[in-house]
Amino acid sequence: MPVKRKPDQSIIEALNKAQRIAFGPVLFQAVRSALATGLLSHISEAQDTEDEAARACGLTAYAVGVLVDVLIAGDVLTKAADGKLALTKTGQCLLLDEMTRVNFNFTADVCYRGMDHLTEALTEGKPAGLKELGDWETIYPAISQLPHPARESWFAFDHYYSDRYFVMLAEELRDRLNPQTLFDVGGNTGKFAAACLKAMPQTRVTLIDLPQQCATACSNSILAPFADRFSAAEVDWLKPDCFPSVGHKADVIWMSQFLDCFSPEEAVSILQRCKPLLSERGRFAVLECLVDGQKFPAAGFSLAAVSLYFTTMANGNSRFYRRNDLLSVFKNAGLDVEYCRDNVGVSHTLYILKPTAAK
Amino acid sequence: MPVKRKPDQSIIEALNKAQRIAFGPVLFQAVRSALATGLLSHISEAQDTEDEAARACGLTAYAVGVLVDVLIAGDVLTKAADGKLALTKTGQCLLLDEMTRVNFNFTADVCYRGMDHLTEALTEGKPAGLKELGDWETIYPAISQLPHPARESWFAFDHYYSDRYFVMLAEELRDRLNPQTLFDVGGNTGKFAAACLKAMPQTRVTLIDLPQQCATACSNSILAPFADRFSAAEVDWLKPDCFPSVGHKADVIWMSQFLDCFSPEEAVSILQRCKPLLSERGRFAVLECLVDGQKFPAAGFSLAAVSLYFTTMANGNSRFYRRNDLLSVFKNAGLDVEYCRDNVGVSHTLYILKPTAAK
Numbered sequence: 001m002p003v004k005r006k007p008d009q010s011i012i013e014a015l016n017k018a019q020r021i022a023f024g025p026v027l028f029q030a031v032r033s034a035l036a037t038g039l040l041s042h043i044s045e046a047q048d049t050e051d052e053a054a055r056a057c058g059l060t061a062y063a064v065g066v067l068v069d070v071l072i073a074g075d076v077l078t079k080a081a082d083g084k085l086a087l088t089k090t091g092q093c094l095l096l097d098e099m100t101r102v103n104f105n106f107t108a109d110v111c112y113r114g115m116d117h118l119t120e121a122l123t124e125g126k127p128a129g130l131k132e133l134g135d136w137e138t139i140y141p142a143i144s145q146l147p148h149p150a151r152e153s154w155f156a157f158d159h160y161y162s163d164r165y166f167v168m169l170a171e172e173l174r175d176r177l178n179p180q181t182l183f184d185v186g187g188n189t190g191k192f193a194a195a196c197l198k199a200m201p202q203t204r205v206t207l208i209d210l211p212q213q214c215a216t217a218c219s220n221s222i223l224a225p226f227a228d229r230f231s232a233a234e235v236d237w238l239k240p241d242c243f244p245s246v247g248h249k250a251d252v253i254w255m256s257q258f259l260d261c262f263s264p265e266e267a268v269s270i271l272q273r274c275k276p277l278l279s280e281r282g283r284f285a286v287l288e289c290l291v292d293g294q295k296f297p298a299a300g301f302s303l304a305a306v307s308l309y310f311t312t313m314a315n316g317n318s319r320f321y322r323r324n325d326l327l328s329v330f331k332n333a334g335l336d337v338e339y340c341r342d343n344v345g346v347s348h349t350l351y352i353l354k355p356t357a358a359k
Numbered sequence: 360m361p362v363k364r365k366p367d368q369s370i371i372e373a374l375n376k377a378q379r380i381a382f383g384p385v386l387f388q389a390v391r392s393a394l395a396t397g398l399l400s401h402i403s404e405a406q407d408t409e410d411e412a413a414r415a416c417g418l419t420a421y422a423v424g425v426l427v428d429v430l431i432a433g434d435v436l437t438k439a440a441d442g443k444l445a446l447t448k449t450g451q452c453l454l455l456d457e458m459t460r461v462n463f464n465f466t467a468d469v470c471y472r473g474m475d476h477l478t479e480a481l482t483e484g485k486p487a488g489l490k491e492l493g494d495w496e497t498i499y500p501a502i503s504q505l506p507h508p509a510r511e512s513w514f515a516f517d518h519y520y521s522d523r524y525f526v527m528l529a530e531e532l533r534d535r536l537n538p539q540t541l542f543d544v545g546g547n548t549g550k551f552a553a554a555c556l557k558a559m560p561q562t563r564v565t566l567i568d569l570p571q572q573c574a575t576a577c578s579n580s581i582l583a584p585f586a587d588r589f590s591a592a593e594v595d596w597l598k599p600d601c602f603p604s605v606g607h608k609a610d611v612i613w614m615s616q617f618l619d620c621f622s623p624e625e626a627v628s629i630l631q632r633c634k635p636l637l638s639e640r641g642r643f644a645v646l647e648c649l650v651d652g653q654k655f656p657a658a659g660f661s662l663a664a665v666s667l668y669f670t671t672m673a674n675g676n677s678r679f680y681r682r683n684d685l686l687s688v689f690k691n692a693g694l695d696v697e698y699c700r701d702n703v704g705v706s707h708t709l710y711i712l713k714p715t716a717a718k
Contacts, residue, residue, distance in 0.1 A: 016656055017434060018657075021383075021390055022463040023661060025383060025474055026466060029667070030477065032477070033477045033481055059482070062622070062676060063484075065678070066669075066670050066678050067481070069681075070666065089372075093376075093377035094381070116388065122418065122426070125421075291428050296371060300432050305389075308389060308425055308429060309385075319421070319425050322428075
């Protein structure tokens, strides 16, 4: 007599997880619509039934029904026996948690359509998805011209992961290194430069970036009060012989989420070209998100996913570094790690580096 | 003294799940690239390191690295201490399980880009994503003209969820109802008609569908041996006064995944127009996937997700039914359920219906 076996729970769970991936874009867009139409926030406040929520949000019962079905199956909503809807904790994160919102909008507005070209980007080494946003070779010269809402979501992402920690980091640089001169390499709009100029009233700060970024920074009103101590120098690091022209040396060369915009070979070349710009006791201060340096799995997953933004949308050849790969870059550039601290800001690691002593 | 509290595990888990959703499209595309480049199948066979896998698949170490990072974080791959990569059970499902592959390709090739228009589809009640595939009002007249690879993935999906059970279902209809005449409403290319003609050597079968489907079916070679017992009748059910013209009545009117292509109001109207076509002891036999009739959560999630295909790509107003909604359609059309069986085929429910007796 054949024995009827129970299905293997681990296979059922694996099939479950696999369908979550296979329909991941659908669940994503369902959440996006539930956010955009106000359905999620209404349910969060009112815990209505489907019909009540449909009326309140100006949606058809059909529209709410198809969204609710997939959001319940996707663990974003629950429905009680009396038909009242509520958000799960996951749903609350999607509605209310800033990191989640920033990540979500970055995927939706910057990456979603371009990510459809990932295979091409991987095989050609070019940001093959960027054409969905505009006609550029890389995203960097184009950031200020990105179409709405990609531009807003890009800057919100940048702000969340980077510039909201600038005051704290500027104070840390002051307390730890007390530089008289600081070069902010890849300084973008000048926000970190302004934080440094404020935290260190004697320090001269030079922003070093592409011509367009330098122009933007120089007209940035937050830098106006510091005009006597601020300057900018243009450089295009992707031209192998290009150096910035600055009349003095740097006690600190600061690079915040800058090296992740380049391939390891390019990063080594940039660090090597920067070394002669250091003063006698000068140091590099490098801030990076390490994909394998995260305390929480959500952060590691997020960084690994955002690496594919670099692949598909940004430049086709950079990524958030793994720790050992970044240490190899430092070593190949002739730099020793003097200090390292994880969990700086939201998910960053701070390195202070000095040139390797000649043997 | 402040007590340092451990982070709430349920919040950490919720943040995790929320990032899985927020970067769901990225993980999806990473899996797609790992399938398309042969990386997943190579790892499944060879359990290589990243460098070995890159060489074997003709990819750069960078390309394999960014994919591997997100696939490990997404629970598709594992990496051992010696660097050897392997597939998780979820990864095995994505590579090898037919249902998962069919679902995955359906999302990738039919739905991904169109799903970016979900909010518009929900608020306008139109398949706003269909324009990503071509210029049509609904997908139904266009299925045979869909561009590659959408067409192949659409038919593979249809085959997996529907026509591979046709022989079994034709035999069940024979054994249960033994019809002399059968109308296959929404019979599409004629595959089920052929199965019935083969299983029931005395039965006359009439396929009823849009003109284009009728033409396709009539030229379908699998029906050629049954020319004396097969006919087709054109109808466009969306025109409220449209009836098919057939010279005889039906002992069975068969509708397989047909009513889910229409709104409940349209479905009631179609059933009401079909009722006069039944012979004295005639029955409807209706096969549907019920979103809340599934034994396994993966199936319920999949159906809920595919409902949004109807919303965004197909017609803007249909869906896989919930059981009570389908029962309401039957009731409003004046039909009683004579028999019902769940778990038919992969995830279907079979209803046999008879006209409600006049009171």
